[in-house]
Amino acid sequence: MNQTAHLFRVQKLDLELDHNHKRIQEINRILESDQTIQKARSRLQTAKFDVQKAHQKLREIEETARSVQTKMEISENKLYGGKIKNPKELQDIQNEIAALKRRLSNVEDEQLDAMVDLENNDQILKKAEANLSESQADFAQRSAGLLGEKGQLEKINDRLSTERAAAIGFLPDDSLQLYQSLRSKKNGRAMALIDDQCCGACGTSLRPAELQSAHTSKITFCPTCGRILYAG
């Protein structure tokens, strides 16, 4: 194997490593940002907030009902206590009690509505809790596949890295440096395979001298894209 063959082998390993590394990063992104769980969490939060609000509203209405009842008791005590004899004053108290009764009836209607509202919100909360558990279980299942794939890719990359370390052992430092610097400039591909007398990367037709040079172990560059030519 001449040095361009070794370089081409290193490039093949590097491209495979790049590809696997990209997929590992993609898997990490998926694992970190699962939309379904985020949406389920947000729905649960809203449902919790709505239940709290409904509870609060019901408590306020109950408080109002108690206050109206207390006022009625006071008025009734006055009415039947026997201390007040003045008919006009007694009539006023009777009117007041009648008004309080109407008020209480309204408040009780509101209380009923608030209880129904709370019950509905409780149902929504229970559904949201179940939905989050389901999403989490589903995600765990999906993640198992992704985590398995990630582990597999990491194992493959370990093997490829070992092969790469062995392959670069055949190369002089300056060739390897040239390869690395070209690789960073040429989108990961420092080498081009000659295909039907053309550069396999950019398609430029190669002159006989370039073809001949590439067939020896000499490093030959494509005159157009500047990659190292490999005769194959």
Ligand SMILES: [Zn+2]
């Ligand atoms: Zn080229």
